[in-house]
Amino acid sequence: MDSREQLKNELNTLGDCMRWTQSCFEKAEIHYGHGTDNPWDEALHLILGTLRLSLDSDPSVLDCVLTAVEKETILTAVQRRIEERVPVPYLTGRAWFAGLEFIVDQRAIIPRSPIAELIEREFSPWYVGKQLHRVLDLCCGTGCIGLAIAAWMPDTEVDLADIDPQALQLARENAAHLQLEQRVHIEESDLFEALRGRQYDLIVTNPPYVDDEDLGSMPAEYRHEPGLALGSGSDGLDAIRQILAKAAHFLSPDGLLVAEVGNSWEALEQAFPRLPFTWIELEKGGHGVFVLTAQELVQGGETLA
Ligand SMILES: C[S@@+](CC[C@H](N)C(=O)[O-])C[C@H]1O[C@@H](n2cnc3c(N)ncnc32)[C@H](O)[C@@H]1O
Numbered sequence: 001m002d003s004r005e006q007l008k009n010e011l012n013t014l015g016d017c018m019r020w021t022q023s024c025f026e027k028a029e030i031h032y033g034h035g036t037d038n039p040w041d042e043a044l045h046l047i048l049g050t051l052r053l054s055l056d057s058d059p060s061v062l063d064c065v066l067t068a069v070e071k072e073t074i075l076t077a078v079q080r081r082i083e084e085r086v087p088v089p090y091l092t093g094r095a096w097f098a099g100l101e102f103i104v105d106q107r108a109i110i111p112r113s114p115i116a117e118l119i120e121r122e123f124s125p126w127y128v129g130k131q132l133h134r135v136l137d138l139c140c141g142t143g144c145i146g147l148a149i150a151a152w153m154p155d156t157e158v159d160l161a162d163i164d165p166q167a168l169q170l171a172r173e174n175a176a177h178l179q180l181e182q183r184v185h186i187e188e189s190d191l192f193e194a195l196r197g198r199q200y201d202l203i204v205t206n207p208p209y210v211d212d213e214d215l216g217s218m219p220a221e222y223r224h225e226p227g228l229a230l231g232s233g234s235d236g237l238d239a240i241r242q243i244l245a246k247a248a249h250f251l252s253p254d255g256l257l258v259a260e261v262g263n264s265w266e267a268l269e270q271a272f273p274r275l276p277f278t279w280i281e282l283e284k285g286g287h288g289v290f291v292l293t294a295q296e297l298v299q300g301g302e303t304l305a
Helices: 003-010 014-028 039-050 059-063 068-084 088-092 115-120 144-152 165-177 212-216 220-224 238-250 262-271 294-299
Strands: 094-097 100-103 134-138 157-162 184-188 200-205 251-260 289-293
Touching: 003 068, 014 039, 014 059, 014 068, 039 068, 039 088, 068 088, 088 094, 094 144, 100 144, 100 165, 115 144, 115 251, 134 144, 144 157, 144 165, 144 184, 144 200, 157 165, 165 184, 200 238, 238 251, 238 262, 238 294, 251 294, 289 294
Parallel strands: 134 157, 134 200, 157 184, 200 251
Antiparallel strands: 094 100, 251 289
16 A cells, blocks of 8 residues: 555544644745635645635534545645645645635735724824725726725725736636626726826835845745736846836826735835835734825926936
């Protein structure tokens, strides 16, 4: 009997598989960064997701005996997670963002932006304009940010834009999955290029912002994600520079820009010393998210050319 068959004989319950997977993850020193931060949660997401069981399943599910096919499926997924370093959401096809389930695959980066926290707070206290109606999710990827805004704030109409047709196709699938197609418009655009003449109360963006140094040292898991979603020039600021230069034209007078730049926040501060960025303290973790009002963008305009 080969070792895989022997393993399948020894692992009987879902709990057995969880314990074994957790040990394998510990030993393999995989990187956590796509939805969990420890081996137990990583095993839970992988195994429950693979079996299409809810993440908040009753703990008694751990005592359930697995079928031979289920064990085989789990062993294959664990092997790919360790040997190929495939992130769990690409193995299960699902990820959670702002309390909503998204379809994910390698057409787009895996949702994980800390902007989810601001969506759940409906951008309070940052958005102080009239009722929030017109919203843009620029660089939308899977559509997680724009679709979550549409779901959490039923009075909004949301445009989602990305340069990558593959990501846009996935965003459309997610709009259908979440039954939000009526209130969202998804289109291909190189930043603001195809959006000329439009005005938004709120522009939210999580553009590519990884600098060359970080890009070169990223764990292998990130190499499964589209390169277009990560790198943005040597200092990571190529995309956000263009966004800052143009955002004011696309915002209503009391509009707000919300952007994530992660580790590139210090480089951004240095590049634009006269822009009064407000960096948001995030209760659920993450960093490098700022807000700027339309007025602040206009006043700082001469520094942006
Ligand atoms: C960091 S990902 C964010 C995706 C999604 N908003 C999220 O939070 O998961 C950046 C996205 O920007 C898109 N992108 C890169 N360059 C772009 C450009 N010039 N115009 C529009 N989108 C662009 C990529 O295709 C990718 O989907």
